[in-house]
Amino acid sequence: MTEDGVKVVVRVRPMSTGERAQGSASAVTLEPTAVSLGPKTFTFDHVVAPSVGQQEVYTASAAPLLDSFFAGYNATIFAYGQTGSGKTFTMGTDFGGTEPGVIPQVMDAVFARAATLLETKMTTTVFKLSYLEILNEEIFDLLGPTTGDGLRVSDDPKKGVVVVGLSEHPVTSVDDVRSLLLRGSKQRATASTNMNDTSSRSHAICTLTMHQHPASDTEPSKLSKFHLVDLAGSERAKKTLAEGDRFKEGVHINKALLVLGKVITCLSEKRKGKAAFAPYREAKLTRLLQDSLGGNSKTVMIACVSPADVNFDETTSTLRYAEQARCIQNTAVVNRDPAESEIVYLRHQVELLKLQLQQQQPMVDLPADVQELQAELRSTKNQLEQLRQAKDQWKALAQSHVNDPEAVSRAVAAEMHNMENIDGVIAEKEVIMNALQSKATTDSIEVRLQTLQAQYASQVAACAHLTPSRQKTKLAVATAAEQEVKRLQRLHAQGLLKITSLEQELASLKQIKAQLQRQLAQEAKDHQKDKREADLKLLQLARRDQKQAAELKKLEQTFEKQTHLLKRKNEQLARVQSTKRPRPAGPRAGPPPRDLVHDALDVALTIRGAQAALQTEFDRRKALATELSEASGPERARLASALDAKNRDIRKLQQRLELVQKQHRGAAKLCVGDIERCHGVIRALYEAAVAATAASDERRSLEAQLVAAETQLVVQASAENAAAVASGVSASRERELQAQVDALKSQLAAKRQKKKAAGSGEVDIDADADGWSPPEADDDAADSDYTDGPPRKKAKVVAADCCACNGKCAKGCACRAHGGECGARCSCSAAKCTNRTAHAEIESGVQDILDEILAAPTVTTPTPVAVVVDKENAVPAKLVMAPASAEFAKKSATKPSGLPVKRRGLHEVSANKKIPTMRRLYDGNTSYATLQSRLQSLSSPPSVP
Numbered sequence: 001m002t003e004d005g006v007k008v009v010v011r012v013r014p015m016s017t018g019e020r021a022q023g024s025a026s027a028v029t030l031e032p033t034a035v036s037l038g039p040k041t042f043t044f045d046h047v048v049a050p051s052v053g054q055q056e057v058y059t060a061s062a063a064p065l066l067d068s069f070f071a072g073y074n075a076t077i078f079a080y081g082q083t084g085s086g087k088t089f090t091m092g093t094d095f096g097g098t099e100p101g102v103i104p105q106v107m108d109a110v111f112a113r114a115a116t117l118l119e120t121k122m123t124t125t126v127f128k129l130s131y132l133e134i135l136n137e138e139i140f141d142l143l144g145p146t147t148g149d150g151l152r153v154s155d156d157p158k159k160g161v162v163v164v165g166l167s168e169h170p171v172t173s174v175d176d177v178r179s180l181l182l183r184g185s186k187q188r189a190t191a192s193t194n195m196n197d198t199s200s201r202s203h204a205i206c207t208l209t210m211h212q213h214p215a216s217d218t219e220p221s222k223l224s225k226f227h228l229v230d231l232a233g234s235e236r237a238k239k240t241l242a243e244g245d246r247f248k249e250g251v252h253i254n255k256a257l258l259v260l261g262k263v264i265t266c267l268s269e270k271r272k273g274k275a276a277f278a279p280y281r282e283a284k285l286t287r288l289l290q291d292s293l294g295g296n297s298k299t300v301m302i303a304c305v306s307p308a309d310v311n312f313d314e315t316t317s318t319l320r321y322a323e324q325a326r327c328i329q330n331t332a333v334v335n336r337d338p339a340e341s342e343i344v345y346l347r348h349q350v351e352l353l354k355l356q357l358q359q360q361q362p363m364v365d366l367p368a369d370v371q372e373l374q375a376e377l378r379s380t381k382n383q384l385e386q387l388r389q390a391k392d393q394w395k396a397l398a399q400s401h402v403n404d405p406e407a408v409s410r411a412v413a414a415e416m417h418n419m420e421n422i423d424g425v426i427a428e429k430e431v432i433m434n435a436l437q438s439k440a441t442t443d444s445i446e447v448r449l450q451t452l453q454a455q456y457a458s459q460v461a462a463c464a465h466l467t468p469s470r471q472k473t474k475l476a477v478a479t480a481a482e483q484e485v486k487r488l489q490r491l492h493a494q495g496l497l498k499i500t501s502l503e504q505e506l507a508s509l510k511q512i513k514a515q516l517q518r519q520l521a522q523e524a525k526d527h528q529k530d531k532r533e534a535d536l537k538l539l540q541l542a543r544r545d546q547k548q549a550a551e552l553k554k555l556e557q558t559f560e561k562q563t564h565l566l567k568r569k570n571e572q573l574a575r576v577q578s579t580k581r582p583r584p585a586g587p588r589a590g591p592p593p594r595d596l597v598h599d600a601l602d603v604a605l606t607i608r609g610a611q612a613a614l615q616t617e618f619d620r621r622k623a624l625a626t627e628l629s630e631a632s633g634p635e636r637a638r639l640a641s642a643l644d645a646k647n648r649d650i651r652k653l654q655q656r657l658e659l660v661q662k663q664h665r666g667a668a669k670l671c672v673g674d675i676e677r678c679h680g681v682i683r684a685l686y687e688a689a690v691a692a693t694a695a696s697d698e699r700r701s702l703e704a705q706l707v708a709a710e711t712q713l714v715v716q717a718s719a720e721n722a723a724a725v726a727s728g729v730s731a732s733r734e735r736e737l738q739a740q741v742d743a744l745k746s747q748l749a750a751k752r753q754k755k756k757a758a759g760s761g762e763v764d765i766d767a768d769a770d771g772w773s774p775p776e777a778d779d780d781a782a783d784s785d786y787t788d789g790p791p792r793k794k795a796k797v798v799a800a801d802c803c804a805c806n807g808k809c810a811k812g813c814a815c816r817a818h819g820g821e822c823g824a825r826c827s828c829s830a831a832k833c834t835n836r837t838a839h840a841e842i843e844s845g846v847q848d849i850l851d852e853i854l855a856a857p858t859v860t861t862p863t864p865v866a867v868v869v870d871k872e873n874a875v876p877a878k879l880v881m882a883p884a885s886a887e888f889a890k891k892s893a894t895k896p897s898g899l900p901v902k903r904r905g906l907h908e909v910s911a912n913k914k915i916p917t918m919r920r921l922y923d924g925n926t927s928y929a930t931l932q933s934r935l936q937s938l939s940s941p942p943s944v945p
């Protein structure tokens with residue numbers, strides 16, 4: 001078992017053509033093991049620069065994993081990063097290409113090493129390959145049938161997390177792998193987005209499983225897995241311009257990557273000693289990578305990033321996660337093949353029995369019953385030999401049927417059956433030994449010896465009565481008999497010796513058996529003990545739980561009581577405070593809540609403004625880069641230096657923004673302190689919200705007025721233009737028309753002025769130069785608790801003339817009912833409403849002009865204009881000539897009048913898009929103050945010809 005951190009290699013790709021076209025500058029500074037981005041420096045195991053090729057990436061990332069893989073450890077390598085950052089390029093399934101990625105290089109190296117192992121150590125290796133993708137949170141087999149539902153993930157107690165039904169294909173060479181991966185890659189979902197022409201829409205996991213079978217029976221077999229993962233990239237819909245299915249895929253991709261980020265953060269915090277639960281189960285991706293992140297695997301992460309400053313935020317986020325991933329601690333173990341472990345055990349048993357058999361080989365010629373025993377032993381030996389052969393057969397079968405689990409399990413069952421027979425054989429052997437022992441001690445040899453001795457004695461006695469010649473013959477016979485006796489005695493001694501050795505053997509077997517039984521009994525005892533202890537612990541834990549639950553309940557009750565008490569006290573305090581008004585100003589801890597809120601909003605608005613400004617800078621730089629690509633000579637040099645300056649500005653702005661964002665984490669610090677202060681903050685926020693809503697209403701209304709005025713004036717100017725161009729209109733008439741427009745303008749200005757003077761109750765949102773100034777609360781009592789800070793202005797009374805009409809103001813109009821006119825706070829359309837003096841006047845004025853023009857003898861094609869409007873007076877400030885579009889010219893040519901139907905509403909004119917270009921003065925990013933000043937600066941006299 002080894003404890004290992006996740007290794008992180010960062011790969012920075014070269015600037016893409018698109019990024020170059022935008023004039024992007026590099027935002028990263030690279031060192032061999034660090035990347036600096038803005039004010040922050042991130043540290044890694046290895047950093048690969050853009051100029052570096054695929055070979056070095058492989059050497060730095062995957063090559064070290066090969067040793068672990070062959071040592072029996074699981075290995076994982078995965079590429080992580082934003083869309084288009086080069087993950088698929090780095091992992092690469094392009095086997096035949098000029099720049100093979102990590103996967104082809106790993107496969108080449110694995111098969112080369114396997115061949116060497118076979119040659120040098122006679123170790124055989126069996127490989128299987130699987131390839132899957134996670135698309136929209138569903139798992140699909142890229143090497144299985146193309147149709148079908150997603151696969152299920154399940155937890156196997158022995159194998160861990162497995163994908164049920166995922167096909168595994170035996171592979172014997174790199175060619176096999178290549179054809180399978182090419183097939184799978186074709187099936188993998190890719191699509192074109194704004195950020196990448198071939199964007200991967202799914203996470204892909206390719207797994208190579210290796211079984212190693214060493215030649216030596218004593219060495220265990222190993223089973224290890226190599227996961228090669230190409231993740232889909234995180235993406236922003238705003239940048240990828242993804243819609244429909246692409247958008248949906250993007251949402252799933254981002255969700256899975258978010259969970260991956262959470263898991264990485266949790267695991268890195270665990271390393272720092274914080275208790276954190278990694279949410280592996282929240283996404284299929286993290287479930288499948290569970291072992292690779294914090295589990296049984298040696299893991300390398302390749303973080304792919306773009307160097308361009310337009311991707312500053314995404315690169316920062318990738319590097320932040322990658323740095324955290326370095327803190328993840330994995331615990332890898334050598335994986336033994338479970339079937340092979342069984343075989344090793346059986347092999348040892350066979351060896352033991354073989355040894356025993358060898359010890360039982362006969363040393364001398366034994367009598368028939370001893371030979372009988374010998375024969376028995378031989379048959380046992382044969383049985384053992386058969387077992388050994390069966391085992392070899394099983395091994396061969398296992399190798400040839402790696403894909404037929406049923407055949408393997410049948411063979412294992414048969415083998416197990418054979419092994420059970422061994423016990424029976426030992427028992428039989430024991431019975432024979434016993435029988436032989438009793439036989440050998442009681443009958444044959446001793447009885448025969450005694451008989452022979454008796455015969456010998458009687459023969460000697462008989463010899464005494466015989467003649468010398470007969471005596472001689474008898475003596476020879478007696479000598480032979482004596483020799484025979486001696487031989488038999490020798491045999492007897494040898495038999496006894498053999499029996500003793502067999503007895504010893506038997507005794508040792510019995511001893512081993514007894515020892516095993518004792519061991520088993522001890523283990524059973526230990527198990528019982530452990531179980532008892534575990535039960536006890538469980539019981540204790542349950543008791544502790546109960547105790548804690550009771551304590552918790554008690555605490556909750558106490559807390560509830562205290563909350564009640566606090567509430568009561570607060571109420572009392574509020575009553576006391578409401579009686580003593582105004583409260584004397586005294587020293588307070590920290591700035592007043594309203595200032596806090598003001599400051600926080602100020603910072604937030606500044607950040608948003610800066611982000612918008614950054615985007616504008618990007619757009620300007622893009623335009624500059626386009627100009628630069630088309631320019632030549634000194635102009636080119638000028639543009640190049642302007643581009644450099646722009647890049648510097650952008651870099652500075654990005655760094656400053658990053659710093660500000662880091663220092664100000666929104667409203668987090670607002671509600672710190674006592675409860676009274678929190679109330680103050682909430683009140684200030686409420687006031688700010690009211691002020692902002694009022695400002696937004698005002699702005700909307702103003703916008704509507706601007707649009708209406710623009711439209712009217714476009715029509716008016718078009719008409720004037722047409723009339724001017726027409727030969728029938730005299731210069732004096734032109735001046736007259738101009739005078740009419742001026743008159744209308746001054747009428748509207750006067751109207752506006754009148755309204756203001758009457759105190760129409762609009763909230764003053766421009767008091768602050770920064771564009772934000774919270775109005776004071778109009779309820780004096782509400783502010784009674786807070787007397788610090790200078791006294792503030794009171795908000796003006798809200799306008800009374802306010803109708804809720806939709807479009808035109810008809811009879812039911814509230815303003816009309818009260819005898820008043822509609823104004824800025826009314827929800828009716830400024831262009832359609834007939835209850836407004838300005839409207840009526842402009843309408844009639846414009847109508848007069850139109851009538852005048854239509855009365856002219858010939859009207860040529862009008863030139864469309866864009867109009868700039870004075871916001872204050874809602875009258876035209878400037879008319880800018882714009883070239884007529886082809887469409888407009890065509891339509892005008894078919895209609896001699898050159899104008900839409902005479903009495904059609906002004907809104908219809910714009911809705912029909914007769915005016916091709918309309919410059920809008922206001923957009924969401926423009927602050928109110930900026931809008932004001934822009935309008936002010938543009939309110940010069942009309943420049944209509």
Ligand SMILES: Nc1ncnc2c1ncn2[C@@H]1O[C@H](COP(=O)(O)OP(=O)(O)OP(=O)(O)O)[C@@H](O)[C@H]1O
Nearest residue numbers: 013014083084085086087088089196199200232233
């Ligand atoms: N190191 C590199 N050298 C040259 N070209 C690269 C490099 N890295 C990426 N590219 C190119 O950048 C483009 C995008 O790369 P790629 O498709 O690998 O990105 P990705 O991170 O896999 O994107 P997605 O997440 O959208 O699938 C490709 O055209 C690729 O050829």
